[in-house]
Amino acid sequence: MTDALDSITILVVDDERDIREGSARILSKMGCEVRTADRGETGLELLEEKPAALVLLDMKMPGMDGMEVLKLVRQNYPDTLVVVITGFATVETAIEAMKAGAYDFIPKPFEPDQLRIVVNRAWEKIRLSAEAERLAAERQRTLADLGTQKSRIHTILASLPSGTAVTDTNGQVVLMNPAFKRQLAIAADAALGKPIGEYISDQGLNDLIMDISRGRHIDYDDIPVYEFSMENNQYFMAAGRPVLGENNACLGAVISITDISTMKSLDQLKSEFVAKVSHELRSPLSTIHEQLAVVINGIVEVAPESDQQILSRAKEKTFGLISLISDLLDLSRIEEGAICRDIRSIPVVDLLTNIVDFLKARSDKKNQTLALEIDSKDIPEITADAIALESVFGNLITNAINYTPDGGSITVKVDMAGINIRVQVIDNGFGIEAKHLENIFDRFYRVKNEKTRFITGTGLGLPIVRELVSSMGGMVDVESTPGNGSTFTVLLPTTGQ
Numbered sequence: 001m002t003d004a005l006d007s008i009t010i011l012v013v014d015d016e017r018d019i020r021e022g023s024a025r026i027l028s029k030m031g032c033e034v035r036t037a038d039r040g041e042t043g044l045e046l047l048e049e050k051p052a053a054l055v056l057l058d059m060k061m062p063g064m065d066g067m068e069v070l071k072l073v074r075q076n077y078p079d080t081l082v083v084v085i086t087g088f089a090t091v092e093t094a095i096e097a098m099k100a101g102a103y104d105f106i107p108k109p110f111e112p113d114q115l116r117i118v119v120n121r122a123w124e125k126i127r128l129s130a131e132a133e134r135l136a137a138e139r140q141r142t143l144a145d146l147g148t149q150k151s152r153i154h155t156i157l158a159s160l161p162s163g164t165a166v167t168d169t170n171g172q173v174v175l176m177n178p179a180f181k182r183q184l185a186i187a188a189d190a191a192l193g194k195p196i197g198e199y200i201s202d203q204g205l206n207d208l209i210m211d212i213s214r215g216r217h218i219d220y221d222d223i224p225v226y227e228f229s230m231e232n233n234q235y236f237m238a239a240g241r242p243v244l245g246e247n248n249a250c251l252g253a254v255i256s257i258t259d260i261s262t263m264k265s266l267d268q269l270k271s272e273f274v275a276k277v278s279h280e281l282r283s284p285l286s287t288i289h290e291q292l293a294v295v296i297n298g299i300v301e302v303a304p305e306s307d308q309q310i311l312s313r314a315k316e317k318t319f320g321l322i323s324l325i326s327d328l329l330d331l332s333r334i335e336e337g338a339i340c341r342d343i344r345s346i347p348v349v350d351l352l353t354n355i356v357d358f359l360k361a362r363s364d365k366k367n368q369t370l371a372l373e374i375d376s377k378d379i380p381e382i383t384a385d386a387i388a389l390e391s392v393f394g395n396l397i398t399n400a401i402n403y404t405p406d407g408g409s410i411t412v413k414v415d416m417a418g419i420n421i422r423v424q425v426i427d428n429g430f431g432i433e434a435k436h437l438e439n440i441f442d443r444f445y446r447v448k449n450e451k452t453r454f455i456t457g458t459g460l461g462l463p464i465v466r467e468l469v470s471s472m473g474g475m476v477d478v479e480s481t482p483g484n485g486s487t488f489t490v491l492l493p494t495t496g497q
């Protein structure tokens with residue numbers, strides 16, 4: 001069958017020259033490519049050289065007659081249409097030819113218009129067949145593509161090293177890959193379709209998946225990752241995303257689980273290492289620090305001022321190192337859970353009064369006012385570790401003193417916010433630019449600018465504060481305006497009585 005349907009190839013087989021040449025002229029004008037043959041045998045040879053979409057075939061010719069040629073064409077070129085030219089306009093010949101597979105007939109003699117009509121009809125049939133064939137091939141291809149895509153996705157999911165599961169809006173599982181089942185100790189042949197809670201035992205993970213499935217996290221940015229552990233010291237991290245359909249409608253959740261056991265044990269090794277090294281360094285450094293103090297005191301009278309300065313600088317540096325080591329040790333202890341062990345009932349106001357009194361010496365040195373304001377008479381005691389609380393407020397108030405210029409003021413304000421005790425450390429110091437605010441609670445993060453350049457610190461104070469406050473079930477936040485000062489707010493839960 002010809003594909004180029006703007007033009008088709010037509011073979012005219014007729015022993016009458018007038019018919020051959022007349023038809024060739026008309027058909028060429030219609031845009032067809034025309035070849036002619038004066039005998040059936042020649043016609044078949046031409047077809048063998050190059051197939052035609054349509055054959056106009058005279059029924060009565062010398063030599064091989066039309067019916068015989070028709071049968072051979074049908075047999076050898078089933079896609080080629082044959083329109084027979086019947087010299088004797090008898091219905092029988094036409095019917096006989098149609099039975100033998102002719103598509104149409106045209107009685108001889110015919111007018112050019114008659115020929116055009118018959119050929120156009122055949123051409124339309126050829127066009128439709130070509131179109132149907134194209135569509136069938138396309139359908140076949142699409143089906144084949146779909147089939148391979150489906151099995152490809154299935155194969156990829158099955159071979160993913162991280163556990164993957166998909167749930168619908170009710171949290172019912174529609175897909176789980178083998179890694180997911182392995183990681184969460186779900187039977188390999190577990191059937192799909194039940195709520196996620198029936199497959200997993202971790203309540204936090206269940207809650208996260210249910211929340212995402214029900215469309216509570218359409219905004220990707222606020223989806224928390226969730227860490228959990230299984231037996232045999234295996235740690236996993238689960239991250240989920242909603243599956244969004246048209247108009248951002250939530251269709252369910254997709255969850256991916258990564259094994260973080262190695263990372264966890266490395267983390268633990270790192271903490272142990274830091275703790276060990278810090279511990280080993282602390283006593284020799286303290287000794288050096290003390291001895292430097294003795295030497296400096298001893299040479300005040302005799303040594304030149306430049307030597308005294310060198311030694312004072314060395315003393316400052318050793319003090320900086322001792323602070324760093326203490327902070328590192330504190331962090332390790334918090335991570336171990338060792339720092340909040342001595343839990344008892346603490347009167348927060350008394351504790352704050354003591355810290356403020358203790359730090360007053362420092363603020364006085366800078367001519368700063370340091371005041372404690374208690375807004376409510378009914379501040380209850382809280383159940384916590386006193387050393388941890390001292391560390392939280394000691395760090396915040398020391399920072400306020402350090403990052404406020406001489407003559408500034410610092411207020412520690414205590415009141416109740418619902419069932420939480422709210423402690424605010426307010427200063428009118430340098431303040432912190434917005435771009436640094438989200439980082440200052442990161443380990444070793446220090447803001448370096450003209451104002452803070454000469455202030456020594458470790459960048460570990462605020463991380464310690466955050467870890468401790470969150471281990472007490474509270475939270476810490478900061479608001480700050482550069483040039484105007486900062487307010488650090490700590491909320492600590494009470495039992496509500």
Ligand code: ADP
Pocket residue numbers: 395399400403404427429430431432440445446447448452456457458459460461462463486
């Ligand atoms: P550091 O040992 O440097 O004080 P922190 O973790 O306590 O470490 O604080 C991190 C950084 O946050 C500080 O280096 C400082 O730039 C900034 N910062 C903390 N408290 C204040 C404050 N009250 N006013 C201005 N900047 C502060």
